[in-house]
Amino acid sequence: MKNLLEIQNAHVYIGSFYILQGISLVVPKGEVTLLLGRNGSGKTTTMKSILGIYPPKEGKIVFKGEEISNLPTHKIVNKGMGYVPDTRRIFGTLTVEQNLVVSMRKGSSREDMQKRLDLIFDLFPDMKGFLKQRAGTLSGGQQQMLAVARALMNENDLLLIDEPTEGLSPLLAKNLIDSLDRLKEFATILLVEQNFRTVSKLGDNYYIFDNGKIVHEGTNMSELIDDKALVAQYLGVSI
Amino acid sequence: MTMQTKRFSPRDYLEENPQVRKLLRITVVIALIIIGGLLVLAAIDVYTWNGFVVRASKSLVNGLALSMLLFLMVSGFFLIFGLCDVINFAHGAFFMLGGFMGFVIYLGTEAVFLDPALPFYLIFGANQFALSVTAFIVSALGAAAVLALIGGGIEFFTIRRLYGNPIAQILLTVGFMFVITQIVEIIWGPSQFSYFIISNSQITYFFISGLLDFGGGLQFAVYRIFLIFLGLAVAGLMFIGFRKTRIGLLVQAGIEDSEMVEALGTDIRKLFTIVFMLGAGLAGLSGAVLVPWIGANSGHGLTYLIFAFVIVVVGGAHYGRLEGTFFGALIVGLSIQFTSYFIPFLENIIVFIIMAIILIVRPGGLTGHE
Numbered sequence A: 001m002k003n004l005l006e007i008q009n010a011h012v013y014i015g016s017f018y019i020l021q022g023i024s025l026v027v028p029k030g031e032v033t034l035l036l037g038r039n040g041s042g043k044t045t046t047m048k049s050i051l052g053i054y055p056p057k058e059g060k061i062v063f064k065g066e067e068i069s070n071l072p073t074h075k076i077v078n079k080g081m082g083y084v085p086d087t088r089r090i091f092g093t094l095t096v097e098q099n100l101v102v103s104m105r106k107g108s109s110r111e112d113m114q115k116r117l118d119l120i121f122d123l124f125p126d127m128k129g130f131l132k133q134r135a136g137t138l139s140g141g142q143q144q145m146l147a148v149a150r151a152l153m154n155e156n157d158l159l160l161i162d163e164p165t166e167g168l169s170p171l172l173a174k175n176l177i178d179s180l181d182r183l184k185e186f187a188t189i190l191l192v193e194q195n196f197r198t199v200s201k202l203g204d205n206y207y208i209f210d211n212g213k214i215v216h217e218g219t220n221m222s223e224l225i226d227d228k229a230l231v232a233q234y235l236g237v238s239i
Numbered sequence B: 001m002t003m004q005t006k007r008f009s010p011r012d013y014l015e016e017n018p019q020v021r022k023l024l025r026i027t028v029v030i031a032l033i034i035i036g037g038l039l040v041l042a043a044i045d046v047y048t049w050n051g052f053v054v055r056a057s058k059s060l061v062n063g064l065a066l067s068m069l070l071f072l073m074v075s076g077f078f079l080i081f082g083l084c085d086v087i088n089f090a091h092g093a094f095f096m097l098g099g100f101m102g103f104v105i106y107l108g109t110e111a112v113f114l115d116p117a118l119p120f121y122l123i124f125g126a127n128q129f130a131l132s133v134t135a136f137i138v139s140a141l142g143a144a145a146v147l148a149l150i151g152g153g154i155e156f157f158t159i160r161r162l163y164g165n166p167i168a169q170i171l172l173t174v175g176f177m178f179v180i181t182q183i184v185e186i187i188w189g190p191s192q193f194s195y196f197i198i199s200n201s202q203i204t205y206f207f208i209s210g211l212l213d214f215g216g217g218l219q220f221a222v223y224r225i226f227l228i229f230l231g232l233a234v235a236g237l238m239f240i241g242f243r244k245t246r247i248g249l250l251v252q253a254g255i256e257d258s259e260m261v262e263a264l265g266t267d268i269r270k271l272f273t274i275v276f277m278l279g280a281g282l283a284g285l286s287g288a289v290l291v292p293w294i295g296a297n298s299g300h301g302l303t304y305l306i307f308a309f310v311i312v313v314v315g316g317a318h319y320g321r322l323e324g325t326f327f328g329a330l331i332v333g334l335s336i337q338f339t340s341y342f343i344p345f346l347e348n349i350i351v352f353i354i355m356a357i358i359l360i361v362r363p364g365g366l367t368g369h370e
Helices: A043-050 A073-077 A096-103 A110-123 A125-130 A140-151 A170-183 A221-226 A228-234 B010-016 B018-084 B091-113 B120-124 B128-157 B166-188 B222-244 B246-263 B268-294 B300-315 B322-342 B350-361
Strands: A003-014 A017-028 A032-037 A058-063 A081-084 A158-162 A188-192 A205-210 A213-218 B211-213 B219-221
Touching: A003 A043, A003 A188, A017 A032, A017 A043, A017 A058, A017 A188, A017 A205, A017 A213, A032 A043, A043 A058, A043 A158, A043 A188, A073 A081, A073 B246, A081 A140, A096 A110, A096 A140, A096 B246, A110 A125, A110 A140, A110 A170, A125 A140, A140 A158, A140 A170, A170 A188, A205 A228, A213 A228, A221 A228, B010 B018, B018 B091, B018 B219, B018 B222, B018 B246, B018 B268, B018 B300, B018 B322, B091 B120, B091 B128, B091 B166, B091 B268, B091 B300, B120 B128, B128 B268, B166 B300, B211 B222, B219 B222, B222 B246, B222 B268, B222 B322, B246 B268, B268 B300, B300 B322, B300 B350, B322 B350
Parallel strands: A032 A188, A032 A205, A081 A158, A158 A188
Antiparallel strands: A003 A017, A003 A058, A205 A213, B211 B219
């Protein structure tokens, strides 16, 4: 099985709004797939429809060869997905450690937890220092580390990461991207990012969204960066 | 071009002038101490020193007992509201029904234990203390279990279909409040009738029907002191459960962001049903332990529902803090009992006066945001 995830002609509505208008994409196993595009182009909705939060009215979503389009969110996630939402959505009243505990799936043992923590501390050594701190008091960068760490508390095949560098300073964003680069060893990644230059070194292939449709796809990030017309038209950056 | 006129705002002025704010705070504290002192002096003048001590002690014991009972009831209301975002108008009716369940289960258990044809008679026939204790435990847990099942059933079959539709939820739970109250009134009659265990028991004995007498009129019902400890024990268990168990942490996380909890792999619907059962079970438990003191009465549903609202608002529990229900219940329970002993004409309205003051001074309640 080459493709870990496939979306086939998905049409997604949020209330009466027609958001995703027939998108199809594949996420090959072991690679990083980028979803690019302006604000409101449908990237986050794509993530949420994979997760079953906004299931498609038409079309199919297939994960590890199995259709998941109409399953409830928790069942989809438990098939091996980790989710890092935009705006982080950490649980501010809990400590960092408690955030990690609630992220572990039912039936995980203490040894599993230690193993996952070792991986997290390896990626984010600073986290050891604020494990007992209330998550609501963390800085933006620390919150983002926690949001990623939560998705790593289980052995997941696919990580859905939405706008990880949003609101971070350039240095923090670079450190985070370096950590995500190391994550490639452990899981396939579907990454939403507006600031495509920051993540260009990560991406193996990419899709560009505009008004709920996929308008361009490719596998060569450096070609994309050089295609000034395309970048200006769809990624909202004029050079 | 329009001219912008800046309106004078006392809040902004105080923010900009911390020294004035500090001075104002000190003045308010001193004024409150003086007013409190004057009230105490006036009470001593009216009731004499001895009368004051007796009334104050009784207010304190009864107030703490009532507070703990209210906390048990409201913590269930809070859990359902916090996690499921459902304002359960039927919660007072759950509490009231819990009272009747406690009453019926107590007397039923007692009748079984006193039946010479059954083996229980050998254990309890001659030991009224053991009988009374066991029947009480069975009645409290039984009422909690019955109400947990009713609450879970209501969530599973009706409310589950209405998440995200608050108006429909309110109408539905108000409907359940009326239905439950009506059923209770058909069986046990209207709110003029209160049902007490001791007057209906075959053995006219309840395990803590005694009085603690310290002389000089200082008498306390043992059951009310027992209620204080029971409430504290359950509160302690809840706080520990909330912070130390996985399910407690999940509930806390869900109160903040239930969609995210589900996106991390938890079946949030199942958690909602569990919390609904827990909340309704707490209402049943608190209703059952109220019976030996205040009795079972079909009018309790509405009265205690209103207390639940006041406690949540006063404590600031609507900002997701369980502690808020505890402090809110303490304020409501103590203020009702103190006014009933010292300023009886205010007894029925004191909680609303306190709520109004807190809403004006601290709109987020005691533990919520300002």
